[in-house]
Structures are given as structure tokens and as C-alpha cells.
Amino acid sequence: MNNLKTITVLFRAYNSLEKMIRDDVFQYGLNVSEFSVLEALYHKEKLSVKGVIDKVLVPNSSMSYVIENLVKKNYISKNKSDIDKRSFYLQLTDVGKSIMDRIFPIHKKNMRSILDVLDEKEEEVLQKALIKIGKTSKIVKQ
Amino acid sequence: MNNLKTITVLFRAYNSLEKMIRDDVFQYGLNVSEFSVLEALYHKEKLSVKGVIDKVLVPNSSMSYVIENLVKKNYISKNKSDIDKRSFYLQLTDVGKSIMDRIFPIHKKNMRSILDVLDEKEEEVLQKALIKIGKTSKIVKQ
DNA sequence: TGTAAATATTTCGAATTCGAAATATAATTA
């Protein structure tokens, strides 16, 4: 192919999904960044700040701000690591956990209901293609 | 499928591409929003503010700001429409046009070099899948 | 035709995001 339509539709799909998630989690007083962090910790139990950054793909300076807000809201705890004193580890608090127990299943159902317009095979191919693109653009970037 | 991996890899792919574009157009003193507007006008010659919003998928309040900056930089002109006096039409200035003549081919080549890790068929399937997702999430949203 | 609803755009204030530089600690290496 010789045009950028794929980029356009990728950006559109992203935008739609992002807006959906934004509107969804807004009901719970969260923004997308905050939700992403909670989601990462919901699946991983314990992560360093760096660990979250690697998952969520937000610059570290932004992440500090996001984490600060989540701590203020008492959704996560942040403790100095004993092993590496530069590092902090993050965990959901009980409040955070119960919020996520409530939100996540709904969020997942919403997202799945969109993905389910694709059949199994299509989704597989889509995934593979996106992974390739994600990887390549990371290499080209450097 | 029963997980959100597709969402994750979609967000990752988007992030990589977006960061690439950001770093690329930064050299020319542009941010991604500004570049997107220029790109829309590069292909369409003349568009109303609303026309650009529909293409670029940015809230109108944000768009006012982006357009204001592009006018300040003298990359686009903005004129009241005679037909509909609520409306303004936007066009690239000569400066804007020559900037885009310089940037766009490089941008296109960069983007294509990423997309070209996919073969023709894969890219086609990817496009179709993304279009479906974009459409669906728009419907669910309302 | 007059009034209400719809549409295009801007204004406003607040929140978020960013990159660059600073800080603190750890790892490497001479």
C-alpha cells in the first residue's frame, strides 16, 4: 500500500476507545491515566514506579503526578523499597482494590463487547499486526 | 477471546506512533495537534473549523487553541464564511503549504516504513478490523 | 413571522501532560 489510511484508522480507533474509557471511569472520579495505573496494580499486586511506567507508557514526570493523586485519594500505597532505596513500590489499598473489583469487570465487558465485532481469527491477526507495528516504531524511533 | 490484550497492544502501537510523530514534527516547531490540522488542510484545500474537528477528532475547545496558534505562526489563514456567518474557513498559507511540502513526504515515508513490516494482505485486514472497532465504539458510546 | 431548537465557534478555569534538569542511590570500573 502507498497511503496512510492505516494510521488514520488506527488513530480513530484509539480515540474512540480512549474516549469511551475516559467517560466510563470518569463516573468513578478517575481519569484514564489513573485508571491505567490501578489496572496495572490490579493485575500485578506490587510494582515499582518504574514498573508501572513501563506498563502504562507515560513519561516519568507525568507518572509522579498521577501516582501522587492516587495516593491522595487513598487508592494506592507507596513505600520505599528496602532493596533499592531509590525505588518505591506501589500497591492497591483495600479501597483501591474494592473500587477495581467494582469497575474492572464492567470495563472489561465494555471493551470486550467492542472487540467482539471481530471474530476470533480477525482479532488474532489484528493483535499480531499491532504488536509488529508497536515493536517496529520503537526501533525506528531510537 | 476473553482478555483485553488487543486493547493493550492497540494502545501501545498508538503510543509508539504518536511519540514518533511528536518527535518528528517537533523539529519543525509543531506539536501533533498542529500537524494534524495542517495535514487535513494539505489534503483538503479548504475546511471549516468544524470540518477540521471532524477529521482530527479533537474537542472544539482544544481546536480553537490549536487554530489560534497556527494562525499566529502564519501557517493557516482563517476567514469568516459568507454563506454561514457562524462559520470560519481555514486554508494553508503559502508558508504553511511550503512547510508541508517539506515535512509531509518525510513523514509519509517514516510512517510507511513502519507499516511496511506488514504485507499488503495483513495491512488490509488490520485496516478493516480497526475501522470496525472505531465504528462500534462510536455507537456504544452514545 | 416569531420563537424555539440546533449548530458553529470561543471563552474560561482547572486538570493534565510534557521534557529537561535536579536529586538520590546503585552499579561499574579503574
Add this chain to the structure above:
DNA sequence: TAATTATATTTCGAATTCGAAATATTTACA
């Protein structure tokens, strides 16, 4: 082991982004 380099995180100031409300004009329709 001291000095250098690498890594984790925060701070800072500026730019961008957002949604909600305001403004101006057009359209619908009673």
C-alpha cells in the same frame, strides 16, 4: 575503594487538553 556512569524518581515551568458554559447565527416549525 574512589570516581564515574547508570538508574529511579521528583521538581519545575510551560504547553496542551479538557468539559461546560457563553455567544452568535441558522434552521425548523407553530
